[in-house]
Amino acid sequence: MSTSATGVLTRPEETAESPPPQRKRRLPDLRRWLSPLALLVVxxxxxxTGVLPPDKLSSPWTVLQAGVETARSGELGDAFAVSLGRVAGFALGAGVALVLGVAAGLSTWAGVLIDPPVQMLRTLPFLGLIPLFILWFGIGEEPKILLVALGVLFPLYLNIFSALRNVDPDLVEAAKALGxxxxxxxxxxxxxSAVPQTLVGLRQSLGVAWLALIVGETVNADAGLGYLINxxxxxxxxxxxxxxxxxYAALGLxxxxxxxxxxxxxxxxxHG
Incomplete structure (x- = not known):
């Protein structure tokens, strides 16, 4: 035991700065691959054995060969590039959701004006708007980009709005007390405080965005992964x-x- 300048007894190991504990690097859990590999084998x-006819579903080996073939021919790469360009709708939908969610979440008046129409539009099956979008914009890129934007907008807006409205009031009062x-x-x-739930909404939005893109490309497209599938x-x-x-699944992952x-x-x- 030793005495510090303030007269407080301290242990010798407490007087010297100890190096921060090294964090062990976590290895990936390989057990998570057991069930996917088992499904591939089955x-x-x-x-x-002929239980699953090729006209219903090709075998994994045949799918792998088809993937290599379409990649070598450039067909897969061209379709991938076209579909990836249509994800611009994600940026559009995320930007609108961020503006509307922050405004409605922070301001009572903005919430009264913005939230009711957004909630009404949210109840519409946005994939059912495809025929209307085709009538308005034709079969170009606009319907697909707008479809992705709508798929992103609603789940992200809901999470941002809810996160801001549910911030711990004790934290706000403490901040006021501190000036x-x-x-x-x-x-x-x-x-x-709103970041965690916003990121959850972002993950949800990404899933809906890929779903919207798949539907949009398989209904009215002349290029892209959906056209390739059709x-x-x-x-x-x-x-x-x-x-x-x-x-599509790889892009989502x-x-x-x-x-x-x-x-x-x-x-x-x-985690601190």
Whole structure:
């Protein structure tokens, strides 16, 4: 034991700065791959034994060969590039949802004016608007981009609006007691408190966006992954259909992983 300058007894190990504990790197849990691999094996066996006819669903090996074939021919790459360009609707829908959600969440008057029409539009099956969009905009890119934007707008708006309206009032009162201005309360209390639920809404929106894109491309498109799938359906190419669906699924997984990465970085303070 030693005595500090203030006369407080301290342990010797407390006087020297100890190095921060090293965080162990977590290895991926390989057990999560057991069930997908088992499903692939069952699928391959069912196709090889004739239980699953190829005109109903091609085997995984045939799908892999079709994927390599369409990638080498450039058909898959061209369709992928076209579909990826249509995801611009996500930025449009996210921007509108952010503006409306923040305005309605922070202002009572804005909430009264904005929330009722948004809630009414939200109850409409937005995929049912495709015929109307075709009449308004034709079969170009606009209907598909707007469809993706609508799919993103509503779930993201709901999460932003709910997050801002449900901020812990004790935190707001504490900020007022500490003399925070309205702008400081917004930047240091309200917006940070709304980030977790907003990121959840972002993940939900991404899932709906890919769903909207698939439907939009399979209904009225002359290029893209949806067109590739539709064209394969005409020739009963179930292998190419599965290739297109796998690419859609991969895009969804990648974008969701990116949001989860942002979530871990942005919310590190919650683990402190």
């Amino acid at each position: 699928w391959q066996v069912a196709s090889s 925070y201005t309205r702008r400081e309360r917004l930047l240091h209390v309200l917006l940070p 064209n394969a359906r005409e020739f009963l190419r179930t292998d190419v259909i599965v290739v297109g669906l796998v690419v 990648v974008t969701d992983a990116l949001v989860r990465l942002v979530e871990r970085r942005a919310l590190r303070w919650r």
